[in-house]
Amino acid sequence: NAGVTQTPKFRVLKTGQSMTLLCAQDMNHEYMYWYRQDPGMGLRLIHYSVGEGTTAKGEVPDGYNVSRLKKQNFLLGLESAAPSQTSVYFCASSFYEKLFFGSGTQLSVL
Amino acid sequence: QQQVKQSPQSLIVQKGGISIINCAYENTAFDYFPWYQQFPGKGPALLIAIRPDVSEKKEGRFTISFNKSAKQFSLHIMDSQPGDSATYFCAATYPPNDYKLSFGAGTTVTVRA
Numbered sequence: 001n002a003g004v005t006q007t008p009k010f011r012v013l014k015t016g017q018s019m020t021l022l023c024a025q026d027m028n029h030e031y032m033y034w035y036r037q038d039p040g041m042g043l044r045l046i047h048y049s050v051g052e053g054t055t056a057k058g059e060v061p062d063g064y065n066v067s068r069l070k071k072q073n074f075l076l077g078l079e080s081a082a083p084s085q086t087s088v089y090f091c092a093s094s095f096y097e098k099l100f101f102g103s104g105t106q107l108s109v110l
Numbered sequence: 111q112q113q114v115k116q117s118p119q120s121l122i123v124q125k126g127g128i129s130i131i132n133c134a135y136e137n138t139a140f141d142y143f144p145w146y147q148q149f150p151g152k153g154p155a156l157l158i159a160i161r162p163d164v165s166e167k168k169e170g171r172f173t174i175s176f177n178k179s180a181k182q183f184s185l186h187i188m189d190s191q192p193g194d195s196a197t198y199f200c201a202a203t204y205p206p207n208d209y210k211l212s213f214g215a216g217t218t219v220t221v222r223a
Contacts, residue, residue, distance in 0.1 A: 004153070029208055031214030040119070042112065042199055042213040043154070050208055058210070090153050092210045097142050 002026050006091050006102035013081045014110045021076040021105050025090030030092040032074040033058070034066060036087040037104070049074055073081065081109045113137055114202050116214025124222050129187035131217045133200035136181065140202040144211070145174065145185050148197045157198070158185070190221045 004025045013019055025032065030051045035043040045058030049068040063085060065077045074093075078085060086109045092099040116133045133143075142214040151191035158172040160167045160183065167174045171194075177182045188192055197218045200210040 033210070035213075040215055042116070042215045043211075044213075045210055048208065048210065056208070082115065090182050097159070097203060097209050097211075098156055099146075099154075099209070099211065101155065103151070104153070 002083065004091055004093055004100050004102035006089075008103050008105060010106050011104070011108070011109065013078075015081060015083060017081050017107060017109075018077070018079050019081065019107075020078075021089055021091075023074045023076070023102060023108075024072055025074075025091075025093040025100070027093060027095070027100065028071070029093035029095055029100075030071070032068065033092045033094070033099070034064070034074065034076045035090045035092065036060065037090060038087050046076065066105075083109045085109050112215065113212040114214040115202055116200050116217060118217060119215065120144070120218040120220070122220045122222060123187075123190045125190060125192060127190050127221075129185075129190050129194070129219050131185045131198055131200070131219070132182065133184065133214050134180075134182045135202050137202070137204065137212075138181070139204040140212075141205065142203050143174070143176065143183050144201050145172075146199045146201060146213075148199065148216075150196075154199055186220070190219075190220045192223050195219060195221045 033048040034046040047066040052071040146154035147157040148154040176183045198212040
């Protein structure tokens with residue numbers, strides 16, 4: 001039972017480069033979320049989706065875009081990476097209030 | 111600006127001791143208060159949760175104490191074990207809010223054998 005799977009696990013980018021983080025869940029959950037985790041700041045919500053074809057902004061959406069073309073997948077894109085986007089990114093899906101997290105993507109922007 | 115303030119940032123406890131982590135909130139609309147546990151290299155996982163209609167919830171060695179009037183809640187880890195060494199996050203949400211959680215900053219707990 002895979003749960004929530006994130007790819008890649010690690011990535012190093014140069015400033016200005018773009019990339020897409022992929023999240024896949026096999027629990028048939030409607031709600032999906034992207035969080036970033038930074039030391040001393042906990043987890044902050046970037047964007048989220050309440051169902052296939054929907055997206056909404058979270059707490060820190062600037063510099064990121066998302067898409068939810070299929071119910072099981074939620075993509076997070078960085079169009080022009082900046083050093084401030086160096087972080088650990090977590091995807092989650094929810095069953096009511098209970099969130100299920102993936103194991104994270106560690107992103108470094110040089 | 112974090113809606114949930116968590117303390118301490120870190121703590122060290124001896125095996126068998128009690129670990130206590132505190133959280134405070136301002137938004138009185140919050141009605142669900144979970145704690146998540148995160149091991150290094152892993153994503154957070156739900157540990158225990160409480161709603162404001164009860165003052166305490168216990169699951170094994172983990173207990174949430176909730177004080178609605180003070181707008182505070184805390185996690186107590188009894189008989190702490192080395193396997194409890196992890197980062198703990200408190201969080202809160204309210205309906206209808208698409209189940210979006212506001213997280214505290216996290217507490218790193220180290221249990222010394």
